[in-house]
Amino acid sequence: MVRQGFIMLYRELVDWEWYTDLNACKLFFHCLLKVNDRAKRS
Structure with missing residues (x-):
């Protein structure tokens, strides 16, 4: 399986209360x- 693409993250994520909780x-x-x-083939 080829992994490609990206996800966008907001910089405000660092203000998330669990950001410092590593797990x-x-x-x-x-x-x-x-x-x-994406839909998978049946």
Whole structure:
């Protein structure tokens, strides 16, 4: 699977209350990077 593309993040994310919580932040970014925005073949 070829991974390409990008996600846009707002700079205000650094003001997010969980930004300094490493585990919560890593999970959030992981979910953003793994989300599928295209339909899969059945």
